Amino acid sequence: MMRGALRVGLSVVVLLGLTGCAGDFRYNWQWSILTCTSENIDAGCIGPYFYWILQGLWWTIAVASAAWVIAFSLGSVIGILRTLDKPILVVVPFVKSPIYFRTRWIGTSKGIITVDVGWFLHGFANIYVTVFRNVPLLVQLFLWYFVFPELVPHDAGMWLKRDLPFPEVSTAIFCLGLYTASRVAEQVRAGINSISRGQQYAAMAIGLTPVQVYRYVLLPVSFRIIIPPLTSDFLGVFKNSSLALTIGVLELTAMTRQIEEYSYAGFEAFTAATVLYIGVTAIVMGAMRIVEARVRIPGMISLQAK
Amino acid sequence: MNETKDTTSTDGVGIIQMRHVSKWYGDFQVLANCTTSVDKGEVVVICGPSGSGKSTLIKVINGLEPFQEGTITFNGISVGDRTTNLPKLRSQIGMVFQNFELFPHISIMQNIKLAQMKVLGREDNQARNRSMELLERVGLTDQRDKFPAQLSGGQQQRVAIARGLAMDPMAMLFDEPTSALDPEMINEVLDVMTELAKEGMTMMVVSHEMGFAKRVADRVIFMDQGRIVEDATKDDFFGTPRGDRAQLFLSKILHH
Numbered sequence: 201m202m203r204g205a206l207r208v209g210l211s212v213v214v215l216l217g218l219t220g221c222a223g224d225f226r227y228n229w230q231w232s233i234l235t236c237t238s239e240n241i242d243a244g245c246i247g248p249y250f251y252w253i254l255q256g257l258w259w260t261i262a263v264a265s266a267a268w269v270i271a272f273s274l275g276s277v278i279g280i281l282r283t284l285d286k287p288i289l290v291v292v293p294f295v296k297s298p299i300y301f302r303t304r305w306i307g308t309s310k311g312i313i314t315v316d317v318g319w320f321l322h323g324f325a326n327i328y329v330t331v332f333r334n335v336p337l338l339v340q341l342f343l344w345y346f347v348f349p350e351l352v353p354h355d356a357g358m359w360l361k362r363d364l365p366f367p368e369v370s371t372a373i374f375c376l377g378l379y380t381a382s383r384v385a386e387q388v389r390a391g392i393n394s395i396s397r398g399q400q401y402a403a404m405a406i407g408l409t410p411v412q413v414y415r416y417v418l419l420p421v422s423f424r425i426i427i428p429p430l431t432s433d434f435l436g437v438f439k440n441s442s443l444a445l446t447i448g449v450l451e452l453t454a455m456t457r458q459i460e461e462y463s464y465a466g467f468e469a470f471t472a473a474t475v476l477y478i479g480v481t482a483i484v485m486g487a488m489r490i491v492e493a494r495v496r497i498p499g500m501i502s503l504q505a506k
Numbered sequence: 507m508n509e510t511k512d513t514t515s516t517d518g519v520g521i522i523q524m525r526h527v528s529k530w531y532g533d534f535q536v537l538a539n540c541t542t543s544v545d546k547g548e549v550v551v552i553c554g555p556s557g558s559g560k561s562t563l564i565k566v567i568n569g570l571e572p573f574q575e576g577t578i579t580f581n582g583i584s585v586g587d588r589t590t591n592l593p594k595l596r597s598q599i600g601m602v603f604q605n606f607e608l609f610p611h612i613s614i615m616q617n618i619k620l621a622q623m624k625v626l627g628r629e630d631n632q633a634r635n636r637s638m639e640l641l642e643r644v645g646l647t648d649q650r651d652k653f654p655a656q657l658s659g660g661q662q663q664r665v666a667i668a669r670g671l672a673m674d675p676m677a678m679l680f681d682e683p684t685s686a687l688d689p690e691m692i693n694e695v696l697d698v699m700t701e702l703a704k705e706g707m708t709m710m711v712v713s714h715e716m717g718f719a720k721r722v723a724d725r726v727i728f729m730d731q732g733r734i735v736e737d738a739t740k741d742d743f744f745g746t747p748r749g750d751r752a753q754l755f756l757s758k759i760l761h762h
Contacts, residue, residue: 309587
């Protein structure tokens with residue numbers, strides 16, 4: 201924990217050092233601009249600007265956290281669906297089939313018709329990941345914000361454009377959540393697939409249902425395995441939230457640009473934002489470290505944090 | 507094929523019955539027209555060269571692997587029927603794997619309790635008591651709060667047997683239970699299995715432990731290229747000359 205904090209502190213110092221002494225860099229740093237109040241309005245201050253920065257930070261944290269909740273829950277479901285390789289047969293009630301037939305997704309047994317629901321769910325999950333992982337996040341943001349309200353039925357579109365509370369923020373959360381879900385889904389899928397087939401057999405052999413196999417055996421182990429890559433996606437959600445400024449969310453980066461426009465003290469503002477981004481992500485990293493240590497399996501070397 | 511005892515009968519006495527079972531992986535045929543049956547209390551050892559379909563033969567019995575042709579019934583219930591409740595069926599058949607396959611994230615006690623509570627719906631106390639009985643039986647009560655990775659291979663396999671027995675199964679399937687063990691640990695596992703066989707448990711054991719087969723098996727099945735080549739009583743199998751392939755195999759593995 202101490203070493204981690206030290207490392208973060210060092211990287212901030214190095215970063216500041218680089219900005220300060222890069223070659224012919226002659227810049228008159230005016231850190232006081234961040235704390236000036238509107239009484240110095242003659243000096244170009246309508247701040248206090250650090251208050252703007254804190255407001256931006258609040259929205260960054262709010263957007264990213266909410267998006268992560270969506271990403272984690274939806275991504276887990278999609279990832280699990282992508283690992284379905286056996287049919288999930290659901291019996292169609294009341295309808296009997298006089299003839300025998302059997303296709304990939306529907307079949308009969310003694311007149312009872314069964315539908316393979318797993319086939320549909322698996323297909324849906326595959327399409328989801330393909331779409332959301334392969335379109336640039338910025339494009340997705342624009343699609344949701346500008347195009348989507350025009351595609352849905354007129355009334356729904358009007359509601360989105362007129363009555364959606366916090367329209368920019370809501371859209372950003374929704375979009376970032378869905379995008380990150382596709383990445384979480386891939387981690388979850390990889391985690392589940394990394395567990396040996398034998399584990400699944402053993403869980404099935406003692407009579408667990410497919411849902412129980414996932415609930416009690418596959419998921420507890422695979423989520424432990426994917427904590428490090430999930431941490432990356434969790435950090436990614438904070439960093440990607442800066443794109444929300446393009447649709448008008450006044451998060452940290454947007455506020456920083458605004459300060460530059462008002463005060464010309466862009467370097468100070470961006471430096472402050474950089475430090476705050478590193479600070480927030482460092483806290484996330486630290487928290488995930490603690491989670492990882494908490495759920496460590498005794499005696500299992502491959503899952504032990506170094 | 508079997509001259510001494512009609513053990514391959516399909517007249518409905520066997521608890522496990524396979525009739526003309528075939529299975530393919532793509533174009534590759536893993537099981538070819540396999541027919542056999544296991545009576546209650548019988549111990550059947552399955553041997554044969556690697557890739558001959560031994561493991562697959564017992565994995566189709568509890569529906570872990572699907573098969574394309576033939577029928578398998580366990581205690582009168584058809585395994586291949588699309589509407590069979592496979593989880594329920596599997597809970598009546600214990601299975602032990604080559605690589606133990608204990609669940610790594612929960613303690614030994616929880617490993618044995620899990621299915622008792624989630625499948626059979628036993629209370630925590632009830633499940634704990636049953637687990638303790640079984641741990642005592644396999645001689646591992648003092649390991650109950652450890653995690654699988656903290657146990658030796660032999661100990662893990664004994665826990666795996668206890669986990670299977672905890673469901674009070676009608677039969678036990680063993681898939682090469684000693685193949686992944688160091689030599690000095692093989693006996694501790696075989697001892698537990700021998701005791702189990704003597705108590706009348708119905709067992710199908712994929713194994714190359716011919717000593718074990720000679721001691722406890724009622725019948726030996728020899729497989730090659732997906733076929734059941736020999737299906738004979740123990741005395742017949744080890745006594746009278748068998749087919750070429752089985753003889754060659756036996757001569758190779760009986761040397762040590």
